[in-house]
Amino acid sequence: MAGISFRDATRRYAGTNAAAVSGLNLEIHDGEFMVLVGPSGCGKSTTLRMLAGLEEVDTGEIYIGDREVSQLPPAARDIAMVFQNYALYPHMTVGDNMGFALRMAKVPKSERDRKIQEAAKLLGLEEYLDRKPKQLSGGQRQRVAMGRAIVREPSVFCMDEPLSNLDAKMRVRTRTDIASLQRELGVTTVYVTHDQVEAMTMGDRVAVMNEGVLQQVDTPLALYDRPANLFVAGFIGSPQMNLLDGVIDDGAVRVGGYTLSGTPGSWPRNGRVTIGVRPEAWRIVPAEEDGISIEVNVVEELGADGFAYGTSSNEATPHHVIVRVANRYSVRKGDVLRLAVDLDKAHVFDTETGQRLST
């Protein structure tokens, strides 16, 4: 078991200008569950493949523990990987699939069988050991892929969107299964997904990437509460954070004609800013109070709470505004809502650089 350290790791594909992963610096602690998340093409999979040795590291280094691994072949890195399509060997039985790495490592048959049995028991695969992957359901295949990684007792697990081929219900169940299994085994895990819900629910920490650049690394709640820039603010959270155009005028933050109440932060006295407001951060206030008005177009009732999607007539705010409505049936389509937000619940970003200004 070991921690992982990326030091200025860069990967550039031949014939492209922008690096797929550019100057990545990331420390992953021993036993940590790290999720790499971002939209497609953000470099998260390339990062994982660089770690596994399936992709070259053009400049920079990668350490597993205190070993520099960036020039080692995959076989020498002591990494087990779960692939998006599971990559089970179709011509081998489930048992042989799980034992393949041990056979390559010349582990004696008796010990091999014992380890396969153990892993199969842990994953509920005992009765399927003699079947071929083709004879299994999607969920079972997924577990075999997990089993193949577990039996090896590697220093690192790499998982590349292992849930994306499962149906919605199975995905939620397997999500918690994988997270608790990882905690039980305590193996350092790097998990790639494009689904921010998966990232938030599974990771000890989450690394958000965009266009080959690491945007922010932190615990899921810290990412949610204090996004470092506009990209993270827009990416993390469902429904999305509302991003409104505003200005700082002599220290006070204004959206259109509405001045947000609260103590100003230590930001510049004047300038253009973007104000981020989570749907649950809005207060619905009486029409005569200060705020912005929206007309409700759609109400999404989720049971426990609901979200109202509205259109604002204020030129300074985006066309669509999302607000959480806690009480059932309190808001209907066509209603006009007056919304206000306190400065300490809002996120202020520099519109030019996208960087966070509020503390």
Place this chain on the structure above:
Amino acid sequence: MTATTVNPKARRMGRTGRMLIALVVVALFLAYLSPVIWLVMSSFKNRVDIFTTSPTVFFKPTLDNYTVAFQDKGFGANLQNSVIIAVISSAVALLVGIPAAYRLSRHGSRFQGAFLLALLSARLLPAMVLSVPLFVLANKVGLSGTYLAVVAAHLTFAIPFTVWMMRGFFLAVPTSLDEAARLDGCSETAAFFRVVLPLTKGGIAATAIFLLINSWNEFLFALILTSRDTATLPVGIPNLLTPIGTFWGQIAAVATVTVVPICIFAFAVQKYMVAGLTGGALANE
């Protein structure tokens, strides 16, 4: 389409309709097969039965044609030559073509497309165009009349064919399987032999069959590049058209030995041949 799907038209069609179709199919089948039937029957007939003006299905069979052709006239040697040339050229094509095809299916480079086209372009020329240069070349390097000359000539077709065919099968094997094997402790070579190759067994069988049949049936290159000692069966047959007459019975016997093994072979492995013809199109597992 699943096996349970029933064509609604077929269901409406009555018993007689289906009988009619079966009759047409059988008639067509016999029409296509008739030259082969004639050939095989002639090979067991004596001279009188072959030339009779009222041929019959029932006659007194004889093995004379076979014994004369293969024992007295030396067609046994031609048979041996055919086997040697077909087996060696197929084996070499597989040994060279399979690793090349694997490489070309895995590592995309800028020149890969051009290389594959160049490989194919040799096949765009009619064999006749290549035959004269090959003959001159073989003479210059002193290979004329040797097995090596014919094998080399057959390889000009066999290697590109193997590369193109096997590349399709390798492309159908997801790269993540090689990667999984490499993470499981295999070198690139070991991943190929332990994971990728076993998955393409069917494709290799199909390719091998096509290679064998091609070399076995090939006439032009074998004609110009072999000598009396190295001639294959198709090349040897014209020797039975002599100034003192054409030995139809013996021609039929030699031709039967040339054709029938291939027919039986093709029938036995037709499953693989179908897989080969449809390439990787169906392999989604």
